[in-house]
Amino acid sequence: MSVVTIERKVLEKNDALAAINRAAFDRHRLLAVNVVSSPGAGKTTLLEATIEHLKDRLRIAVVEGDVQTDLDAQRVARYRVPVVQIVTNGGCHLEAGLVAQALDRLDLGVLDLLIIENVGNLVCPANYDLGEAMKVVVLSTAEGDDKPLKYPGMFRRASVLIINKVDLLPYVNADVDMIKRHARQINPALVVFEMAATTRTGVAAWCDWLAAEVAARHA
Amino acid sequence: MHELGVAAGILDIVRQHVPVSDARRVRAVRVRLGEIAGVVPDSLDFCFGAIVAGTPYASAFLAIERVPARGRCGGCGRLVEVSRMQWVCPWCGGLGLTVTSGDELHVADVELDDTVEVAL
Numbered sequence: 491m492s493v494v495t496i497e498r499k500v501l502e503k504n505d506a507l508a509a510i511n512r513a514a515f516d517r518h519r520l521l522a523v524n525v526v527s528s529p530g531a532g533k534t535t536l537l538e539a540t541i542e543h544l545k546d547r548l549r550i551a552v553v554e555g556d557v558q559t560d561l562d563a564q565r566v567a568r569y570r571v572p573v574v575q576i577v578t579n580g581g582c583h584l585e586a587g588l589v590a591q592a593l594d595r596l597d598l599g600v601l602d603l604l605i606i607e608n609v610g611n612l613v614c615p616a617n618y619d620l621g622e623a624m625k626v627v628v629l630s631t632a633e634g635d636d637k638p639l640k641y642p643g644m645f646r647r648a649s650v651l652i653i654n655k656v657d658l659l660p661y662v663n664a665d666v667d668m669i670k671r672h673a674r675q676i677n678p679a680l681v682v683f684e685m686a687a688t689t690r691t692g693v694a695a696w697c698d699w700l701a702a703e704v705a706a707r708h709a
Numbered sequence: 710m711h712e713l714g715v716a717a718g719i720l721d722i723v724r725q726h727v728p729v730s731d732a733r734r735v736r737a738v739r740v741r742l743g744e745i746a747g748v749v750p751d752s753l754d755f756c757f758g759a760i761v762a763g764t765p766y767a768s769a770f771l772a773i774e775r776v777p778a779r780g781r782c783g784g785c786g787r788l789v790e791v792s793r794m795q796w797v798c799p800w801c802g803g804l805g806l807t808v809t810s811g812d813e814l815h816v817a818d819v820e821l822d823d824t825v826e827v828a829l
Contacts, residue, residue, distance in 0.1 A: 491736070494819045496726050500718045500740075501814060582711055614711040617747050617814075642796065643747045646808070676797040678783070678805040 504618055507586035511593065511621025515694050518598040519707045520551055522606065523700075524584075526644060527628035528637075529610030535687040536628055537605055541569045542651040543690075543697040548602040553592045555584040555609045561606060572596055583614035586621055602704050612641040623703075624649035631655045635668035636674055639669045645676045650683070652696065656688035715748055715814065717757035720766060722816045734767035734821040737772040743813035745768040745791060760794025769819075 515522045520672065525533050541550055551572040554563040563575040574592040576584060589606060596604075606622060608615045616625075627648040629637055631653055633665045645651070652675050653666055668682060673680050681699065685692035717741060727735055738757075750773045758770045778791035784803020789809055790813060797804060 492821045492823055494821060495728050496816045496818050498721060498722050498816050499814065500715055500722065500816060501719065503721070581714075613747055617711070639796070654785055664759060676806075693772075 499521045501617065507590055507670060508619035508621040511590055513621075514598060515621060515623070516606070517518060518601065519592060520544045520598055520601050520604055521700075521704045521707050522604040522620075522622045524606045524608055524615075524622035524625045525628065526608045526625055526648070526691075527610060528612045528633060531610070531628045531630040531633065531687065532566055532687050533607050533610065533628050534694065536544050536654065537566055538569065538686070538708075539627070539687045539690055539693045540604055540605070540697055540700070543693055545569060545571060548601045549600055550605065551596050551601050553589060553596075553606045555582065555588075555607055557609055563650050569679075582609055582611050582619055583618050584608050586616050589620045589628075602708075603700070612637070612644050614645050616641075616643040624666060626650040626652060628652045628667060629673075631658050631664040631666070631669075632662045633679060634662075635664045635666075635672060638672040640668065642676045645680070648677065648680065649670070650656055650681045653682065653684045654687055656684050657689055657691065658709065711746060712756045713760070713784065716753055716760045718762070719757060719771070720760050720814055723766060723769065725821055726729045727766075727821070728788040729765050729787055731821065733768055734823070734825045735766055735769040735819055735823050737820040739772045739774060739817040739819070741774050741813045741815045741817050743755070743811040745808070745811040745824050746814045748814060752809075768822075770818075774817070776810055776813045779804035780808045780811075782806060798799055 552566050560575045563573045567573045570667050572623050573598055574595050577593055625648040627644055653669055664707045670682055683696040723738055754771050761767050761769050779788055780791050781788055782798040782807025784798055784805045785801040787800050
């Protein structure tokens, strides 16, 4: 037997493409956020609320990841912002190469904020850097307060946690303080917002924070 | 669920280091897989078998080496096993663990069978 030494990261190709995306975002002083959650946590509603709140202050575009449909892109397009749909055809996460193809269809030079909505999945998207400045993880109260401990990979890599659907708290078995405690156990630096995106509760605080992050890129 | 893509990535890397003319000699592909890398070893093994089947690399199999998850406590600085820590330091109760190992997803090396005749 002889041995061929290799010592390479399996995801190095994705990481290299993510670095190219990141360089493009930096060149255009564009803030790119990668929004992740389980299916149905409210990512698209968060996008709608965010765009509605910020579209007069910031130039926004959206990249939509979906396993099968362009339903989310249709929802977001109603807000008259550029949207590019990526259909993964069963793929459980976005990869940097797919995002790079989507970027070819956007004029990054005229944008302040790019929101990438990942495929609904709290596991796989954690491993794939897309070149974003930050991951924003959305967790809805109906999912239960133990989820940060069950999916630590995602919570560890996220910069922001949005606890969504707080309007459902009277009806579900979840404790917001427990969600925060569990999430910060894994990642003490997490910035946390409480929200009910459908009723726009808590949206302003998140949007002001996001706008400040965008402004910091232009400083 | 993304193990199929990971398996394809592993085969890609092997192809770059072992030319097709040597493909039939490939035996173990040693992969270092961290405990918290988010990849299921059995699924990866299954997917790799499916990916190499019908290719010149069909004799290759994965030798998966698990890397335990460890991290340094942000409070007391001790190195702790992540599973024991449950994200809270058992020594000082501190939070803010910096993971030092357990994220690995690397192709380490490939073993070639020197007794297999290869066409020149």
